[in-house]
Amino acid sequence: MAISNRSQLAIKQGGWIRKMFEVAIELKQRFGDDNVFDLSLGNPIVEPPQEFTGEVAKLINSPPHGYHRYMPNAGYESTRDAIAQILTQESGLGFSHDEILMTCGAAGALNVVFESILNPQDEVIILAPYFGEFTFYIENHQGIPVVSQTNESFQPDLESLADLIGPKTRAILINSPNNPSGVLYPKSTLSQIGALISKKESELGSEIFLISDEPYRRIVFDDLIYPHVFEHHHASIAIHSHSKDLAIPGERIGYIALNPKYGHKSQLMEALIFWNRSLGFVNAPAIMQNTIRALQGVSVNIQQYQDKRDLLYSELTSMGYQVTRPQGAFYMFPKSPIENDIEFVNLLQEYNVLTVPGHGFGRPGYFRISYCVDDRVLNGSLEGFQKVASEFI
């Protein structure tokens, strides 16, 4: 057998988003690109903001000496300073570069964090619906994902969390604005989660991390302010990526930020730096570290995503779909009009509309729409949604 048992299992289970990717290719070949409405991928269609292109051009026109070389595995101090500065502004806590590690995106960051903190069989609680890759990121480092279902509006269920936290619990991983639901966890909820963890830590005599995966932190609608996690728990870790806010997911640049008030932060940072190197990332790409330094306040035009949300939400609800109104990211997670979400996604496919079943996010009975697509695609999909709705709603 050419591959490991784990590889065989993983490939067999596949991953829904990848399956839809393959379906999309097939349908586009059969019906033509313009007749397929692919809402399955979270791949921003916008180009990076002008400021990004400007920074790259500056770098190329006057390259700093030796800027393609290895730098310390944590990243350039100047880039980490810039991030510390904006986090200080936003959170009111005093960050320094010592609490920042540059990573190959959020996916790299999460793997580095889990390798650093998990002993074999340690549990990490994730909140469904969740990004499907989370289970791999945890299992890659011998951890066990434990699923807590959220309530009907996809907000954390404190009772479920309280029931699931036990002596093997090492971390709770949250993701807000959430992929796939687009909901934002309010400050009050973060505060409740923090209080619950503190209570459990005392009872169990353990340390439990609150890990906040925040690739959509800057894609928040309705003038809401993003509530940072740090003030709510001492052992908290925020993970950011510039994939979505600067529309550069192919470039793999993000960071880990540790709570400046966390008592063991130096030891944890030492482990993070070590594993950033030895898991094979080595360092975040130099050219991107040099580019995003000056772009910490910049993001793509959020209004366009909000407009798409407004259009889609209004259309779907008027067709009779039950939808929790997203407050961020660029996903919507409507209830499937029939119980079996996989069957429903197949029905939509008959109209060349591609979405992802809730099964792929640990929440059957729903389906995910990714609306970071051209209006042409979004508008084109409406007929399919309407036809299936008139049959089943």
Add this chain to the structure above:
Amino acid sequence: MAISNRSQLAIKQGGWIRKMFEVAIELKQRFGDDNVFDLSLGNPIVEPPQEFTGEVAKLINSPPHGYHRYMPNAGYESTRDAIAQILTQESGLGFSHDEILMTCGAAGALNVVFESILNPQDEVIILAPYFGEFTFYIENHQGIPVVSQTNESFQPDLESLADLIGPKTRAILINSPNNPSGVLYPKSTLSQIGALISKKESELGSEIFLISDEPYRRIVFDDLIYPHVFEHHHASIAIHSHSKDLAIPGERIGYIALNPKYGHKSQLMEALIFWNRSLGFVNAPAIMQNTIRALQGVSVNIQQYQDKRDLLYSELTSMGYQVTRPQGAFYMFPKSPIENDIEFVNLLQEYNVLTVPGHGFGRPGYFRISYCVDDRVLNGSLEGFQKVASEFI
């Protein structure tokens, strides 16, 4: 405890190169940059070739539509085509993009390979002296590194290999030109290793990969031709990085190439693509994939490294050091004049000359010199080498 047991152990063991990095900072602060001769790091001091800068500029001036987006996890087909083409030219075998996966450097590539092929407790044979990170890359994926010592010229010892190959052996990992010794394994040796593996595969009824880690493939001296591994074993995998040949180690770009004649190549490639995504690399940085496409025949000026080798080899041997003459890379691995290489490295440090003890490469009794440094540093180090030599040789 903030970090996992494995993290604690790893940090405690440290890693010699990192230790020397810290020593260097301290010495430079005390004595000034110009008075410290740091030969401990494999960080090319040259700038990337002009062609590289030209390609990046072209990209920035006429950016292809959507080129910062996610692409298939294997990388752009056009980039993989370009690599397939040069490998076809060089090896005489017919490569296509289906056998190429773009990775975040060689470190990323090796982690992806090991996760794809290793079951827990599977053994990977490495040849000492070896790059110290290899043991982590194997253990990260539940494998066990098994060390085969090479002969006095750091060439593979076929008898040792034959003794070590058993039912748990899943792969042999070679690295030529070798870090830290700079030796190149000749074609005849590869052929012998291939024959040995085939014999053992038949005896054991198993499949054993020959993995060739080749970041220094294009840094070969004395007009030698690099011998590719593919013709010598069906289940062979080559791993390349552009860190050294284009002098861009901070950018993290490399690839995995599978032997086109390997029977299970599609299944293996599927696993590699899966883990490239799910270990958190996702894809090799887009901007670098777009840049190196047109640079497959290009490398930094090799002559400068050969000149540095000539200078250092001639100086050290005339001082009485025993040195195996390197045929590639930019390292030299002389015998320590005293038995304890760590003690010897400390003696050199008293003259502000920084090297790495053979202990860090699984080969005590030797020390590594990295000569990818300015001539000023190389020449400045000679006095220290001379002084210690006159005391101990």
